Amino acid sequence: SQKIEQNSEALNIQEGKTATLTCNYTNYSPAYLQWYRQDPGRGPVFLLLIRENEKEKRKERLKVTFDTTLKQSLFHITASQPADSATYLCALETGANNLFFGTGTRLTVIP
Amino acid sequence: GAVVSQHPSRVICKSGTSVKIECRSLDFQATTMFWYRQFPKQSLMLMATSNEGSKATYEQGVEKDKFLINHASLTLSTLTVTSAHPEDSSFYICSASPGGRFSNQPQHFGDGTRLSIL
Numbered sequence: 001s002q003k004i005e006q007n008s009e010a011l012n013i014q015e016g017k018t019a020t021l022t023c024n025y026t027n028y029s030p031a032y033l034q035w036y037r038q039d040p041g042r043g044p045v046f047l048l049l050i051r052e053n054e055k056e057k058r059k060e061r062l063k064v065t066f067d068t069t070l071k072q073s074l075f076h077i078t079a080s081q082p083a084d085s086a087t088y089l090c091a092l093e094t095g096a097n098n099l100f101f102g103t104g105t106r107l108t109v110i111p
Numbered sequence: 112g113a114v115v116s117q118h119p120s121r122v123i124c125k126s127g128t129s130v131k132i133e134c135r136s137l138d139f140q141a142t143t144m145f146w147y148r149q150f151p152k153q154s155l156m157l158m159a160t161s162n163e164g165s166k167a168t169y170e171q172g173v174e175k176d177k178f179l180i181n182h183a184s185l186t187l188s189t190l191t192v193t194s195a196h197p198e199d200s201s202f203y204i205c206s207a208s209p210g211g212r213f214s215n216q217p218q219h220f221g222d223g224t225r226l227s228i229l
Contacts, residue, residue: 009152034217043117043204043220044155089155099145099206099218101154 002027004102006090012108013080021075021105023090028100030092033066033073038087038104047088048075080109113209114138117221124195125229131191132224134205140185141207145218146178149202161188161205195228202226 007022023033032051036044050057050066050073057064063076077084087106091099114137122130134144142163147155159180160168167180177199179191188207192199202225206218 004154036220041223041225043115043206043222046217046219049217098157098160099155100157103152103154 002100004028004090004092004100006088006102006105008105009103010106010108012110015080015082015109015111017080019077019080019084019107019109021088021090021107023073023075023102025071025092025102028071028092028094030094032093033064034091034093034099035062035064035073035075036089036091036101038089040087044089077107080107082109082111085109113219115205115207115219115221117205117224119224120222121225121227123227123229126196127194128228129191129193130195130226131189132203132205132226134188134190134207134221136186136207136209136219139207139209141188141209142185144182144188144205144207146180146188146190147204147206149204149223155204158190161190163188192226195226197228200226200228 004025013019034049035047038044048064050064061078065074085108087104089104090102116135118133144161146158149155158173161180161182163182169175182188202223204223206220208216208218
């Protein structure tokens, strides 16, 4: 069966450290992988998109890697801040804009 | 740019009521919009793809007669939950992409509608 698993439901880290979130998938062949941020009671907000032929993508303090052999994406937030506290969702796109979401990791950055 | 507005943000109503949720793309035209449902501590689940001027495409297990979708214009899609029951209580979210369905661009989400059926 198809699965998208994010490594942990919750992750607590100290301010200033690097947060690393994991997204693993099985039985999908995504063309794209996307990461979103979701705050409580709000819709997801797009952060980064990485294509299947790309290894790494960066945007300011964010970095995403995509390994289609391991079927895994890593999402890093460097120099984390309390304002980065939110739920982070990975989503696979297999085509035609249909997105399949993981269950999310709730990140808490402790001051 | 690329703002998606969803209304209402919260609905509380009695069992048996029909509820309409609106999703608007404010600064772009959207030939395709998507409707998701999210239960507490669970992932967003795609319910249906709303296509302007044609019938919606529903995911497996989603009752099309229960969740009526109308996409009458390039900026508005509506989801009507008919004869809602407590098990329909959930967080409903819509999304759209400025580039259209095959553009492979990120989707922009509304802020969701919290539906509570008593």
